[in-house]
Each structure stands twice: as structure tokens, then as C-alpha cells.
Amino acid sequence: MPRALVLVSLVLLLLGCRKDERAEAPPAAPSARSSSTTLAASAPSPEPPLGDAEKGKTLVAKFQCNRCHEGTGFEKPALDQDCVRCHQEIHAGTYQASATSLAKWQKSIVHFRETPSLANIGGRLRRGFLEKFLLEPHDVRPHLDTTMPRLAITPEEARDVAAWLTSSATPAPAVALEGASVEKGSALFEAKGCRQCHEYTGAPRAALPAGVADLEGKGERMARALAPDLRYVRERMAPGELVRWLDDPKAQKPDTLMPKTPLTPDEQRDLSAFLLRADLAPKVAKIIPPRLPVLDRKVTYDEVSRRVFRNTCWHCHAEPDYAIGDGGPGNTGGFGYRPRGLNLAEYEGIQAGYVDDKGERRSIFSPMPDGTPRLVYAMLARYREEAGQTDPVVRGMPLALPPVTPEDIQLVETWIAQGRPQ
Amino acid sequence: MLTIKGLAVRFALGLAALAAIPAVSNDAAACGDVFIPEIDHRIQGLASAEKTMRDGKIVASAQSIVRMFPEIRSINPGKDGMLQRAQRTLAVALVRTDGGIDLDPTWRGKTTEQRAKNVAWAVAALERLREQRKNDPSVDTDLGEALAKVEGRKDEARSLLQGLADRDLMASPQGYAALGRLQHEAGNTTARDAAVQRCNTMAKDSSVCQVPTNSGGQS
Numbered sequence: 001m002p003r004a005l006v007l008v009s010l011v012l013l014l015l016g017c018r019k020d021e022r023a024e025a026p027p028a029a030p031s032a033r034s035s036s037t038t039l040a041a042s043a044p045s046p047e048p049p050l051g052d053a054e055k056g057k058t059l060v061a062k063f064q065c066n067r068c069h070e071g072t073g074f075e076k077p078a079l080d081q082d083c084v085r086c087h088q089e090i091h092a093g094t095y096q097a098s099a100t101s102l103a104k105w106q107k108s109i110v111h112f113r114e115t116p117s118l119a120n121i122g123g124r125l126r127r128g129f130l131e132k133f134l135l136e137p138h139d140v141r142p143h144l145d146t147t148m149p150r151l152a153i154t155p156e157e158a159r160d161v162a163a164w165l166t167s168s169a170t171p172a173p174a175v176a177l178e179g180a181s182v183e184k185g186s187a188l189f190e191a192k193g194c195r196q197c198h199e200y201t202g203a204p205r206a207a208l209p210a211g212v213a214d215l216e217g218k219g220e221r222m223a224r225a226l227a228p229d230l231r232y233v234r235e236r237m238a239p240g241e242l243v244r245w246l247d248d249p250k251a252q253k254p255d256t257l258m259p260k261t262p263l264t265p266d267e268q269r270d271l272s273a274f275l276l277r278a279d280l281a282p283k284v285a286k287i288i289p290p291r292l293p294v295l296d297r298k299v300t301y302d303e304v305s306r307r308v309f310r311n312t313c314w315h316c317h318a319e320p321d322y323a324i325g326d327g328g329p330g331n332t333g334g335f336g337y338r339p340r341g342l343n344l345a346e347y348e349g350i351q352a353g354y355v356d357d358k359g360e361r362r363s364i365f366s367p368m369p370d371g372t373p374r375l376v377y378a379m380l381a382r383y384r385e386e387a388g389q390t391d392p393v394v395r396g397m398p399l400a401l402p403p404v405t406p407e408d409i410q411l412v413e414t415w416i417a418q419g420r421p422q
Numbered sequence: 423m424l425t426i427k428g429l430a431v432r433f434a435l436g437l438a439a440l441a442a443i444p445a446v447s448n449d450a451a452a453c454g455d456v457f458i459p460e461i462d463h464r465i466q467g468l469a470s471a472e473k474t475m476r477d478g479k480i481v482a483s484a485q486s487i488v489r490m491f492p493e494i495r496s497i498n499p500g501k502d503g504m505l506q507r508a509q510r511t512l513a514v515a516l517v518r519t520d521g522g523i524d525l526d527p528t529w530r531g532k533t534t535e536q537r538a539k540n541v542a543w544a545v546a547a548l549e550r551l552r553e554q555r556k557n558d559p560s561v562d563t564d565l566g567e568a569l570a571k572v573e574g575r576k577d578e579a580r581s582l583l584q585g586l587a588d589r590d591l592m593a594s595p596q597g598y599a600a601l602g603r604l605q606h607e608a609g610n611t612t613a614r615d616a617a618v619q620r621c622n623t624m625a626k627d628s629s630v631c632q633v634p635t636n637s638g639g640q641s
Contacts, residue, residue: 300626321465321503341558347476348593352559361559363590419623422476422595 047128048159056164059157063336068112070255071119073164083112111146111401114225122166123252124245129236130165134158136390140232142199144225149400150385152336172240177273184267185274192261192271196220197227202280223257231283233275242272285387291380292410299415301347301422308408312398314345329399347422365416368394376413379404464490468504471511478627481523484515488525495529495543501554510551510564513544517568518596541571559586560593570600580604587617595625602633611636 057073060066066074067081079086089095090105091113097105121130133140135158137148153161189195190206197220200206233242244251246268249258263271316328317340326332333339338357342364343349353363364375372380374394382396382403398404404412415421467490475483488494491508499505516523521540522531530536548565555561562582569579583601586592592601598621605614614633621631 319503319507321507343560346472348560348563351591351593352563353589353591355557359557361557361589361591365590419620421624422626 045128047126048131050127051131051156051159051161051163053160053163053167055157056160056162056167059153059161059336060164063151063153063161064334065118067335068115070117071121084115087111087113114144114222115146116141116226117253117255118165119253119255120169122169123172124241125166125236126238126241127162127166131155131158131162134161138388139386140228140236141226142201142229143227145402147400149335150390150395152338172238172244175239175243175269175272177239177269177276180266180269180273182270182273182278185270185272186278188263188267188271189274192263194230197224197257198230199227200230200275202231202283203278226257230275231280234277237276239272239276242275243268246271286383288383288387288389289406292406294417295410295414297414298421299411299418301415301420304411304415305347308404308412309344309350312401312404316399317342317344319343319345319349351420365420373413373416376409376416379409379412464508465504468508468511472507475511475515476626478630480515480518484512484519484523484525487512487515488529492526495525498550499554506551506554509547510561513547513551513568514564516540516544517564517571520571541568544568545572545575559589559591562586562591563593563597567594567597567600570604576604576607580608584613587620592620595621596630598624599631599633602631606634 060072061074064077064081065072067077068084070076076082076085079089086095087109090097090102090109093102093106095102133148134151134153135155137150139147141147186204186206189200191209193209194200195206195208228236237245245258246261246263248260249256250260313330314328317330318327320327320332326334327343329335329337330340330342330344332341340354341361342354343352350364353361356362362374365373368374368377370377378394378397381391381394382398384391385396386403396403467486471483471486471490474486487508491497491505494505494508494512497505497509499509516531519531521537521544523540524530524532529540531540545565545568548561548568552558552561552565563586566579566583566586569575569582572579580601583592583597583604586597587601592598598617602614602617602621605611605617618631618633622628625631
């Protein structure tokens with residue numbers, strides 16, 4: 001069975017194989033005020049110095065960006081290394097497996113079914129944004145439950161990768177938005193039904209025009225999943241690139257699901273002004289749920305394995321032979337991560353710890369400075385990451401996936417407190 | 423280095439694997455629970471044997487390994503992960519039964535000699551595995567448990583197992599139990615009691631944690 005199934009983490013892959021049902025803080029009341037004069041607040045910072053694109057190309061290979069993304073400048077990997085394509089083929093019924101297996105997998109595989117293509121990304125996104133995003137990835141697609149993982153990447157490497165990804169782009173003609181109307185842009189946003197796919201958090205909630213169905217909870221899964229939250233447009237795009245994109249998305253990215261919307265040049269500028277300059281309510285950080293106390297009932301390995309280790313962790317932390325491929329980024333390495341030799345698929349493997357940066361074996365139950373077992377600390381760190389509190393020491397787990405539920409963390413913590421019984 | 427016999431064994435196993443392809447499982451799982459591949463049924467069988475071992479059915483586990491890998495006794499797994507796991511599981515089973523398993527008509531575990539020979543085979547298999555999997559505490563734990571059964575190597579076993587315990591990397595309750603027995607024999611009752619306590623918290627069946635006490639009984 002292909003390794004890609006195993007990897008669901010990665011960047012991959014980790015999987016909880018379940019929907020993210022976390023509560024999110026209610027958004028602050030959006031500002032009703034729009035202004036065409038609030039340029040200062042939205043003015044993008046200048047592009048950083050250009051990195052070394054050739055080094056960036058080497059780094060893109062090192063980080064194996066092509067295992068999740070198209071448009072990296074590298075060929076698609078083999079199917080057993082291609083997390084997304086493997087999952088897509090399973091859901092399409094074209095993967096070579098029995099009907100019984102396909103039906104079973106189709107029910108359980110939730111993550112890594114869609115990832116954005118990087119084709120001509122430099123023709124759309126600002127290089128400075130890419131550089132920053134590589135260092136501090138955050139959720140820009142509210143309908144996509146996977147996110148870009150925190151890579152083991154240095155600032156210099158991020159600069160070089162951004163240089164490579166944008167190296168072949170043709171800059172768009174500069175566009176001045178003076179005179180463009182945020183108010184008219186807002187009306188266009190609503191009239192054109194942009195909200196069918198896009199969120200625009202912080203802006204007043206747009207209504208859908210009459211006759212346009214709200215897709216929420218219905219089909220068009222991929223289009224909605226890949227549609228960015230438009231509050232980040234002002235970080236991601238310059239006015240020229242935005243207007244060019246609105247004019248003909250497929251001319252910039254042939255595989256995009258964004259339709260070409262009939263807009264006059266003035267309407268393109270108005271809509272751009274709305275996306276780049278509308279007053280936005282402050283961003284609301286995701287809530288970090290309270291840590292639950294340990295349970296007062298017996299918790300066995302079978303239970304914690306079924307609910308956590310084999311439901312989520314093992315996709316990136318397993319023995320290679322067990323996974324019929326590599327052991328995942330958390331075991332044999334990959335995606336730029338060094339091999340950690342951590343096997344969370346089996347009791348003995350879990351007890352056997354991981355390989356630290358010095359090559360020494362260490363227990364995953366060793367206490368962190370606050371006394372929390374390292375394994376639990378990593379799971380809690382994922383919540384903090386999502387709330388914008390990146391931990392410099394421990395990468396939040398599961399990588400790039402929704403956090404483990406507080407109840408499941410409680411289960412793991414209870415099991416550890418009870419001496420990790422079989 | 424592979425011998426001609428070894429090559430022949432691998433070839434035979436390869437043919438067996440190919441022959442198994444048409445009879446693939448229809449109940450493979452990729453996500454959500456156990457990962458069970460479709461092609462080589464031995465992967466699933468091996469996982470089942472390992473679980474059987476964890477459940478304490480040692481003889482059944484060993485016998486299933488030999489049924490799936492009839493040449494397991496003479497194989498050098500090299501870097502083949504599946505064969506490594508198969509041989510390791512069998513070795514641990516032999517250690518935990520003091521070599522007392524009848525595996526096939528030519529591989530008995532009745533007499534003292536046969537049992538000693540079986541334990542020696544297990545130790546050799548685990549030492550070979552350790553060469554391939556350096557810095558793997560789960561292999562070290564199994565090897566320490568095995569060495570604890572060999573006269574003349576108990577000091578080595580105690581040092582290996584205590585080192586794992588000190589770093590909280592002991593992979594099995596049986597490893598703690600072996601350490602407890604070794605520390606008892608060395609007269610270190612504090613270390614013995616600590617090991618037994620850890621064994622009891624980990625083990626599904628606390629009978630694996632029985633260690634002699636100063637009063638002559640079992641902990």
C-alpha cells in the first residue's frame with residue numbers, strides 16, 4: 001500500500017481522519033465603515049531583498065514541496081510519495097484497490113485531498129509574503145482543514161525558496177487605485193457572489209445575490225476548500241497582480257477553480273480597492289481550549305492507540321516496513337525534517353522514544369520545563385500555533401492538521417500519568 | 423554477506439510473495455485504524471502475531487511466525503524490515519519461554535539442550551538485529567531480556583537494561599521484569615523494587631513481573 005496513505009501528515013499528513021469541529025471565537029463585529037482613504041493601514045511593506053533562486057530550487061527539492069503541491073518546477077513524485085494524488089485517486093475510485101477497500105478508505109480519508117497549486121505563484125503573490133509565510137505559516141484557507149506545516153527552514157532558506165518560486169513570473173503592470181471606490185467594490189463583491197467560496201473575515205458579512213445558492217455544506221468542496229480568506233489579500237497581492245488576476249484568473253493559473261467574472265476595468269479596480277483597503281475588524285485569534293484534568297478511570301494502551309496513536313500519529317511516525325514505504329517525516333524523515341526514528345504505531349516503539357538533534361535517544365514522556373510530558377506538550381503546542389503562538393522549541397503536533405481534541409489529549413495524559421499501561 | 427543458501431531462501435520467499443498477490447485481502451485499511459496492505463498478506467499476519475505476543479499468547483505467536491516464514495531460522499534478514507520483525511518476534515517468544523517451544527519437527531524445545539540452543543539462537547538473532555538497528559531502545563530491551571537468560575552475560579544485560587530504565591526508554595514490562603531479577607541477583611533491592619514497580623504499572627498481566635524477594639517469595 002502506498003506510503004502516501006501513511007503520510008497523511010505531512011506536510012503532510014497526520015490525520016485525524018475526522019472533521020475539525022473546533023469551536024472558534026465569535027468574530028468581532030466587523031466595521032461597517034469603509035473608506036477609500038485608509039491607504040496607510042493597508043500599504044504593503046516593500047519587498048525584501050531577493051534571495052538566490054538556484055539555491056531555492058535545491059531547497060524546494062530538499063523540502064519535497066512537490067509531494068503536496070503542483071507547480072514547484074519539479075515532476076510529480078511517484079504515487080506512493082504523492083500524498084494528495086493518492087487520496088484523490090482513492091476518492092475518485094481510480095486507485096488500484098478492491099472496491100471494498102476503496103469504500104472503506106473513502107469514508108476515513110479526510111485530509112490532504114486538496115492543496116493549492118504553486119503554478120505561476122510569483123505572478124500572483126508577493127515574494128515577501130511567501131518568504132514570511134514559509135517561516136510562519138498560518139491558516140489562510142478557512143475551509144481547508146490542513147495547513148502549511150512549520151518547516152525546518154531558516155530565514156535565508158525561506159528567502160531563497162521564495163526567490164525560486166517567483167523567479168519565472170512576469171510582473172503585472174502597476175495599477176493605481178486612486179479614485180477607486182471601496183463602497184462600489186463591496187457592492188460588486190456581494191453582487192458577484194464571491195462569498196460562495198470566499199470568506200472575508202473582518203469585513204461586513206456579504207449577502208449572496210438572489211438566485212445564487214449558498215454552497216455552505218454542499219458541493220463544490222474543492223473550490224471552497226482552496227478559496228483563501230480575503231482578509232489576507234493585502235498581504236499576499238499587489239494591486240497590479242490583483243487586478244490582473246481578477247481580469248482572467250486562468251490566464252495566470254490554468255488549473256485554478258476561480259472563474260472568470262465579467263468585470264469592467266473600473267469594476268476590477270473598485271473590487272481591488274475593497275479587497276485591499278476596506279476597514280477590517282481586528283483578527284480574532286483561535287481559542288486555546290482549557291487543558292482537561294486527568295481522568296480518574298483506567299486508560300489502557302488499546303484505547304489511547306485506537307483514539308489517538310493509530311488514528312492520527314502513526315501516519316507520520318511508523319516503521320517503514322509497517323507503512324510499506326518510508327516511515328513518514330517523523331520517523332525516517334522527509335519534507336526537510338531529519339529522521340527522528342519515532343514509531344507511534346506500536347507500544348514498544350512509543351516507549352523507545354525519538355532521536356534528538358544530537359543523535360541521542362530521548363523519551364517522549366520526559367518532562368518539559370513546566371512538567372508537561374513532551375508528547376502532551378507537542379499536542380498542546382498545536383493549539384498555541386493555531387492561535388498564533390509559535391513555540392520555538394517544540395513543533396505542534398499533528399503537523400499541519402487540526403489539533404487533537406482536548407478529550408483525546410486528556411486521554412493521552414491520563415495514560416501517561418497511570419504509567420503507560422499496556 | 424549473503425550465502426548461496428541465503429540467496430535461495432530469499433528467492434523462495436520472493437516467489438511465495440508473488441504467489442500471494444492474487445489472493446489479496448479484501449479488507450485492507452489505510453486510514454483510521456490499523457494499516458493493512460493489500461499485497462503481501464504476511465504483513466497483516468505479522469502484525470497479528472505481534473499483537474498475539476502482546477496479549478501473552480507466546481507459543482501461538484511463535485508458531486504463526488514459523489508458518490508464515492518457514493525458513494525463518496536460517497534467514498539473515500539484513501535490512502529487510504519485515505523479516506527483521508518476524509525474526510525478532512520469534513526470538514522474543516523463545517526467550518520468554520526459555521526456549522521451550524516446539525516449532526516444527528526439526529525445531530524442538532523439549533530437552534535442556536534444545537531449550538538452551540533455542541535461547542542461543544534468539545540471542546544471536548537479536549544481536550544481529552541490533553547491528554542493523556543501532557540506537558533502537560526497543561531492540562535493546564529485547565536483547566537485554568534475552569541476555570538475562572544467558573549465564574555469563576548477566577552483567578551485560580543488567581547494564582543494558584538499567585541504562586534504558588534510567589533514561590525512561592525501556593520498551594516493555596518484560597524488560598523491567600528482567601532487570602528486577604538481575605538486580606535481585608546482584609543484591610540491589612532498591613533497583614529491583616523500582617523495576618518491579620514500573621513493570622507492574624505497564625503490564626497488562628502482572629504475572630510477567632514476578633521477581634524473587636528477599637523473603638524467598640515472588641514480588
